[in-house]
Amino acid sequence: MTKRKRQQGYYTKRMKAVQEGSNEEVLLADVRALLQRSKLEDLVVTDQDSTVTEAPFERFSEVEVKISTLSSIGDGLGFSSKSDHVFVVPFTLPGDIAKAKIVTQFTDDHYTLTDFLSVLQPSPQRNDALVQCPYFAKCSGCQFQMLSYEDQLAHKRTILEKAYRNFSNLPIELLPVIGDTIGSPLQYAYRTKLTPHFDGPPGSHVRRGKKDGSERPSFDQVPPIGFMVKGTRKTMDIEDCPIATDPVREGLKKERMRVAQEISNYKRGATILLRETTTKAPKQPESSPAATDSPQPTPMGAHTPLPPTEAPRTNSSPTSITMKSYLTDQNATSTDHIGPYTFLNPAGAFFQNNNSILSPFTSYIRSHILPPTPSSPPQTPTPRSEKGIKHLIDTYSGSGLFSITLSSLFTSTLGIDISSSSIASARQNATLNNISNATFATGDAANIFAEACRRYESDECVVVIDPPRKGCDDGFLRQLLGFGPRRIVYVSCNVHTQARDVGVLVKGGKEGWLQDGEKEAEQREMVHGGVGDGKQEVQKSGRVDGEFSNGGSNREDKGPMCYRIESLRGFDFFPQTGHVEGVAILHRVDEE
Numbered sequence: 001m002t003k004r005k006r007q008q009g010y011y012t013k014r015m016k017a018v019q020e021g022s023n024e025e026v027l028l029a030d031v032r033a034l035l036q037r038s039k040l041e042d043l044v045v046t047d048q049d050s051t052v053t054e055a056p057f058e059r060f061s062e063v064e065v066k067i068s069t070l071s072s073i074g075d076g077l078g079f080s081s082k083s084d085h086v087f088v089v090p091f092t093l094p095g096d097i098a099k100a101k102i103v104t105q106f107t108d109d110h111y112t113l114t115d116f117l118s119v120l121q122p123s124p125q126r127n128d129a130l131v132q133c134p135y136f137a138k139c140s141g142c143q144f145q146m147l148s149y150e151d152q153l154a155h156k157r158t159i160l161e162k163a164y165r166n167f168s169n170l171p172i173e174l175l176p177v178i179g180d181t182i183g184s185p186l187q188y189a190y191r192t193k194l195t196p197h198f199d200g201p202p203g204s205h206v207r208r209g210k211k212d213g214s215e216r217p218s219f220d221q222v223p224p225i226g227f228m229v230k231g232t233r234k235t236m237d238i239e240d241c242p243i244a245t246d247p248v249r250e251g252l253k254k255e256r257m258r259v260a261q262e263i264s265n266y267k268r269g270a271t272i273l274l275r276e277t278t279t280k281a282p283k284q285p286e287s288s289p290a291a292t293d294s295p296q297p298t299p300m301g302a303h304t305p306l307p308p309t310e311a312p313r314t315n316s317s318p319t320s321i322t323m324k325s326y327l328t329d330q331n332a333t334s335t336d337h338i339g340p341y342t343f344l345n346p347a348g349a350f351f352q353n354n355n356s357i358l359s360p361f362t363s364y365i366r367s368h369i370l371p372p373t374p375s376s377p378p379q380t381p382t383p384r385s386e387k388g389i390k391h392l393i394d395t396y397s398g399s400g401l402f403s404i405t406l407s408s409l410f411t412s413t414l415g416i417d418i419s420s421s422s423i424a425s426a427r428q429n430a431t432l433n434n435i436s437n438a439t440f441a442t443g444d445a446a447n448i449f450a451e452a453c454r455r456y457e458s459d460e461c462v463v464v465i466d467p468p469r470k471g472c473d474d475g476f477l478r479q480l481l482g483f484g485p486r487r488i489v490y491v492s493c494n495v496h497t498q499a500r501d502v503g504v505l506v507k508g509g510k511e512g513w514l515q516d517g518e519k520e521a522e523q524r525e526m527v528h529g530g531v532g533d534g535k536q537e538v539q540k541s542g543r544v545d546g547e548f549s550n551g552g553s554n555r556e557d558k559g560p561m562c563y564r565i566e567s568l569r570g571f572d573f574f575p576q577t578g579h580v581e582g583v584a585i586l587h588r589v590d591e592e
Helices: 003-007 023-037 149-167 246-265 289-293 355-368 401-405 420-432 450-455 474-483 495-507 513-521
Strands: 062-070 076-080 083-089 097-106 111-121 226-228 235-237 274-282 320-327 333-338 341-346 391-395 412-417 438-442 461-465 487-492 526-529 537-540 562-571 581-589
Touching: 023 062, 023 076, 023 083, 023 111, 023 149, 062 083, 062 111, 083 097, 149 495, 149 562, 246 274, 246 320, 333 355, 341 401, 341 420, 355 401, 355 487, 355 562, 355 581, 391 401, 401 412, 401 420, 401 438, 412 420, 412 450, 420 438, 461 474, 474 495, 487 495, 495 562, 495 581
Parallel strands: 083 111, 274 333, 391 412, 391 461, 412 438, 461 487
Antiparallel strands: 062 076, 062 097, 076 083, 097 111, 226 235, 274 320, 333 341, 487 581, 526 537, 562 581
């Protein structure tokens, strides 16, 4: 592009190499599919050196777009009457006619990113009366508040379908019918953690030498405190967030007031931690002095609790008082209750942010982790004495969510994580919940299954995988295939990298992937850590040690295993957003 055209407001980009499973890669797949469905295959340009014939659109000009479909990243895709070119318009639904502002055009790939301006003609699916947030359609947090929850769940099922169709590299006959997405019991007031932020004063980002002598810029007014404007790096001021729990919302108001009072003490921007914590105690009789004279203590590091709420009655425990408050100290201890289990974590560490869905989520995995008996439905676990599987290996175990909630199904469970602090929390949580058959070990990325191979026969094992958004690296997958557990449960916050990895596990060593992977491993980083949305990622470089044929497994050397997909299902951990969590159940295919 000439300097003159850029000055006139034309702005185009070539698509750079994108990370596997990234929003850019997922969006591009959806754009190409839409072009093909619209019989515009001749416009799909895959050669980056090809001549671009389309005239670029003027940047920041306005365009009317009729939305045709909803992408897997939550934005609407559609066409303008003036161009056979895909426009990506956030906060829109199929059937909307929207006004949008041109931002960035990728001419080689025939699509343009836009900012949403308004709806000129609403889709039948759109119901703006459902919107509960005044910042919706500007804030980058939510995409679907104008869409019924039933339609949100249906869309999230299609995200899984497209992920496996586009990224697994598997023939369709190897893919099972994807089950309906399991919804969150709460569609608002569910997030137990928020991290609003504010930027530094103007000029604070400029680096200054230590001997410069100049003072850091200071704030002359309170900056916007909140979250990013959709599609930008600009922070917008957010006074309330209705998808957060009540204690977190209360914390947001109070922390905004605190920052405003103390703004002169800040010389740079900051991120504020708001983390819900829960205290439960037996309910005292009304006549007891303890009920009136001795209030329950607030957890260390917590702020004043909100009015207590009465916990649900259960058959196995007395009625209790539940007090919820919020934490702002990264090192304070947060408490979460998942069914009968209690989990303690540093407030700044990762733990799932929607407690309302964790009980049905872990119950689903508990019901599917073991192979069903022929005479019982899939949801009924096989009794321990009648099954061959005795051991659970929980990789990327974090603070022990699966190791602990599934422990009663197994003779022993082994949680492995590269983070020593996560392993310390897992051990603490096992002790807290009186789990005696769970052990935890800090795993080395170069030989993640070494401890499992020393302890167990792979035929008696099921492995749970719950990696970060980037999925599993090649070294991990080679070791997993070499170890060859009877079953695998793959939980993922990125169903697109999950589909890629599951495709590898289904193919196994049949197509030479293991051999090709050995060469790639010498150049690729191996990353292990927690699940996305803030879970720690730790990088280690180098190739995997040991034999690629069996990964050090103590089973008979039958070569690398392969798997079939028994079931696929989505879970809606984040209602009102485009995110969906995927659970894939895999069973080993044994040769006759």
